[in-house]
Amino acid sequence: MKRFMSQNGIILLTGVVIGIAALTLTFLGNPANMGFCIACFLRDISGALKLHSTATVQYFRPEIVGIIAGAAVTAFAAKEFKGKGGSSPVVRFILGAFVMIGALMFLGCPLRMVIRIGGGDFNAILGLIGFVAGILEGIIFLKKGFTLNRAYRQSKGEALGLPAVFVILFVFTLVFPAAFQVSAEGPGSMHPLWIVSLVAGLVVGGLCQRSRMCMVGGIRNSVMFKDFSLIMGFAAIIVTVVIGNLILGSFHPGFAGQPVAHSDGLWNFLGMALVGWMSILLGGCPLRQLILAGEGNTDSAVTVIGMIAGAAFCHNFGLASSADGPTFNGKVAVILGFAVAAAVSAAFTWRKEK
């Protein structure tokens, strides 16, 4: 037991803290079942920066700033902050954009999927089945030798680029709020006081950096290496959120009328399958990309920018789903995403040896 806790204590703690933080953020203002959602929050940031003009989803979410900065702080403290990058950044940008297209088909990143399951949203279980299917698809290529090639050492200045931009932009939103878009209604208008969101992000970012929390990594490592440490974090979030929602009286099991969700099972499945496959190719889920970007990984920084661009595409081209269900354009984009996933998987699996 002692050995189990010394090996898995930090990941279990991270899962529990994420669960509690998500419940608290929702209790204090975030949309239901959206205490944390990396995809939704990056989409809101994309809107705040006027990269898209959907009036209901625009807010510079402090949680994202906190997660990146929290990861940077603990990485510095542990002497793990290191500039590295150059592992196919353009392809990562494209994959990041399609992660967002898949996530906004489903209406949530893998983290929100878990939180939705914890709130009794059965649509998210179909999402989870799709997510696992996508991961298994990606694993087929990993086993055959898929890699986006190695990264190289980068300078501290390059490594600090993305974290610095997020912090500076965030300060700007506080000092010059009129320069940025903020939703007056809809999910973008629902949030706690900024300091609460920021602190929650800092704590979660720091813990995730230490524990290597990753929604994709947990399932991948279990399947490929019989290494069940990361998936325990995944399970800890669900258990915490279910218990919390039962206590708060906000556990509403069912398919219909779930908050910021739709009940088109096929497209919930396909959206998350695309996220799972793309995330395997990227080496981590959207949350993990934020953490790695905070640690100085510039490939992940490019992926984050790709996700923000993807969110702008989603709303400018009508790809994102709504409570009414998916859009025709969104379906086309997700199918295109599978073609891109297949092409990238093949190109980087059967590549010429140097």
Added chain:
Amino acid sequence: MKQIDARGYICPTPVLMVQKEVKDSAPSELEVLVDDRCAVENVTRFGTNQGYAVTTESYNGDEFKLTLKK
């Protein structure tokens, strides 16, 4: 002793490289170079699960040499 150079790769690639080597030739000793702390943890866990004793030494500042022994 066979050496695997997984520097520059992030997980899961370093573990996959070790897994392939273990499957192909089941070496009694194996040296793995990585430059990522997460890879150190994952290779150590994988090696331990496969019955190896794993020792880690750091060199060049933030590069690590893992030795797996059976």
